[in-house]
Amino acid sequence: MKLIVAYIKPFKLEEVKDALKAAGVTGMSTSDVSGFGRQSGQTEVYRGAEYEVDFVPKVRVEVLVSDDLATPALAAIEHAAHTGEIGDGKVAVLPVDQVVRIRTGERGPDAL
Amino acid sequence: MSEGDVAWVLISSALVLFMTPGLALFYGGMVRSRNVLNMLLMNFFTISIVTVIWSLVGYTLAFDDGNGILGGFDHFFLRDVSSGEDLLFVMFQMTFAIITPALISGAVAERMSFKAWVLFTTLWAAVVYPIVAHWAWNGWLTDWGVLDFAGGLVVHINAGVAALAVVLLLKPRRGFGEEAIRPHSLPLTLLGTGMLWLGWFGFNAGSALAADGIAINAMVATQIGAALGALGWVAAEWMKTGAPTTLGAASGAVAGLVAITPAAGFVGPQAAFVFGLAAGVLCYLAVSLKFRYGYDDSLDVVGVHLVGGVVGSILLGVFAQASVNPAGADGLLFGNAALLGKQVVAVVAVLAFSFVATWIIAKVVDAVVGLRVDERSELEGLDITVHEERAYVLADTR
Numbered sequence: 001m002k003l004i005v006a007y008i009k010p011f012k013l014e015e016v017k018d019a020l021k022a023a024g025v026t027g028m029s030t031s032d033v034s035g036f037g038r039q040s041g042q043t044e045v046y047r048g049a050e051y052e053v054d055f056v057p058k059v060r061v062e063v064l065v066s067d068d069l070a071t072p073a074l075a076a077i078e079h080a081a082h083t084g085e086i087g088d089g090k091v092a093v094l095p096v097d098q099v100v101r102i103r104t105g106e107r108g109p110d111a112l
Numbered sequence: 113m114s115e116g117d118v119a120w121v122l123i124s125s126a127l128v129l130f131m132t133p134g135l136a137l138f139y140g141g142m143v144r145s146r147n148v149l150n151m152l153l154m155n156f157f158t159i160s161i162v163t164v165i166w167s168l169v170g171y172t173l174a175f176d177d178g179n180g181i182l183g184g185f186d187h188f189f190l191r192d193v194s195s196g197e198d199l200l201f202v203m204f205q206m207t208f209a210i211i212t213p214a215l216i217s218g219a220v221a222e223r224m225s226f227k228a229w230v231l232f233t234t235l236w237a238a239v240v241y242p243i244v245a246h247w248a249w250n251g252w253l254t255d256w257g258v259l260d261f262a263g264g265l266v267v268h269i270n271a272g273v274a275a276l277a278v279v280l281l282l283k284p285r286r287g288f289g290e291e292a293i294r295p296h297s298l299p300l301t302l303l304g305t306g307m308l309w310l311g312w313f314g315f316n317a318g319s320a321l322a323a324d325g326i327a328i329n330a331m332v333a334t335q336i337g338a339a340l341g342a343l344g345w346v347a348a349e350w351m352k353t354g355a356p357t358t359l360g361a362a363s364g365a366v367a368g369l370v371a372i373t374p375a376a377g378f379v380g381p382q383a384a385f386v387f388g389l390a391a392g393v394l395c396y397l398a399v400s401l402k403f404r405y406g407y408d409d410s411l412d413v414v415g416v417h418l419v420g421g422v423v424g425s426i427l428l429g430v431f432a433q434a435s436v437n438p439a440g441a442d443g444l445l446f447g448n449a450a451l452l453g454k455q456v457v458a459v460v461a462v463l464a465f466s467f468v469a470t471w472i473i474a475k476v477v478d479a480v481v482g483l484r485v486d487e488r489s490e491l492e493g494l495d496i497t498v499h500e501e502r503a504y505v506l507a508d509t510r
Contacts, residue, residue: 044292045353045355046292046294047359047399047400047403047412049289049292049400049403051290051291051292053291053292
């Protein structure tokens with residue numbers, strides 16, 4: 001089992017969600033986050049003055065998948081979130097020791 | 113006064129009082145979410161403080177005849193204010209005395225100690241406001257022929273320059289000029305703007321103290337001033353930065369309202385177009401001065417109220433028209449250059465007096481309780497560190 005964590009451009013969320021569903025993923029969680037990578041922030045204007053802003057808005061997507069779904073799910077995110085411009089984000093795939101479905105007590109891949 | 117006049121001034125008093133909660137929301141939306149309750153309370157609490165001060169000493173110092181500089185103490189604690197009409201005037205003027213120090217709160221936002229604010233407002237409302245009100249409405253400026261229909265000098269220039277004096281002593285917020293300290297809720301700011309705009313009809317049209325043609329003229333001029341202020345500000349920023357902003361429209365409407373305030377009952381509706389547009393554009397340009405000169409006028413009290421008040425008071429010397437209001441005068445455009453000169457002198461006098469008097473009061477407050485919160489409170493936010501409250505509780509986890 002794997003946990004896929006992706007940091008993407010907010011406007012790409014719908015496309016990423018649709019691509020994950022098409023790949024067979026049955027659930028996901030998202031949250032609004034802010035951060036920076038190599039692009040290192042951006043310039044914005046407020047009350048006529050320009051500022052360097054370090055943290056820019058991103059969406060974090062988390063998906064728990066079985067081992068065999070990890071590769072297609074990763075590909076789905078990579079493809080759907082891609083624009084080719086700086087700030088497209090990153091995806092990480094993490095190993096998962098255990099998953100429990102709280103309602104039924106199922107464990108492991110059955111809980112996914 | 114006729115029954116109609118009394119009814120209109122009663123309603124106007126309520127309308128002007130309604131502006132201070134409106135101002136609280138206007139400012140509250142512009143601060144960061146960790147300081148919004150502090151901002152709201154600075155304004156809301158000022159209503160109570162100034163109600164006490166005005167009843168005790170404010171009214172008598174402003175409107176008891178005394179001499180040209182200062183009223184007397186004959187009406188201390190509202191003594192010998194016997195007629196209903198006089199009491200109505202006490203109430204109507206009280207609402208002006210309340211919102212004027214409240215205006216200053218926007219400049220000192222997000223770092224002034226609440227204890228210091230309470231002490232400052234008390235002293236300022238007892239000393240500075242009544243003296244300037246006396247000068248302009250019952251003292252030497254009045255006798256000399258200076259015009260101030262609803263408080264360009266008394267309210268806006270007075271509060272604007274006082275704000276400048278306090279922020280020079282208070283020093284900037286951490287991060288000022290380095291990071292964009294953005295509004296946390298522009299919907300609140302716009303709601304507050306709407307309340308201010310509505311209340312301003314009581315402020316300006318109510319200042320006719322009668323339900324008559326002058327009140328009607330003032331109401332129309334007020335509407336035009338506000339609309340043109342918003343148009344002027346947004347047009348200027350749209351051309352300069354490429355974005356028409358909600359904050360710009362809100363600030364511009366207030367700038368237009370400020371500028372038309374001294375003139376609403378003395379100029380015709382056509383002139384109000386000039387007041388609103390000039391204030392919208394000039395105040396927009398003025399708010400960036402704080403970055404150039406490094407004074408943290410946090411929510412642009414100087415840029416909007418000082419500058420807008422000066423624009424309105426000076427333009428009044430140009431556009432005043434005695435045919436609009438026989439109690440007024442003709443301005444430069446109608447062959448009387450003297451009025452313009454008097455308006456300029458009045459502006460300079462109020463700027464100088466209010467700046468110096470406010471500086472002294474702020475120095476005293478600083479010596480007694482300290483003007484500023486400590487660094488930790490500023491970083492964590494005044495809501496939790498000073499008031500032990502949070503504005504927005506999304507999950508009841510703490």
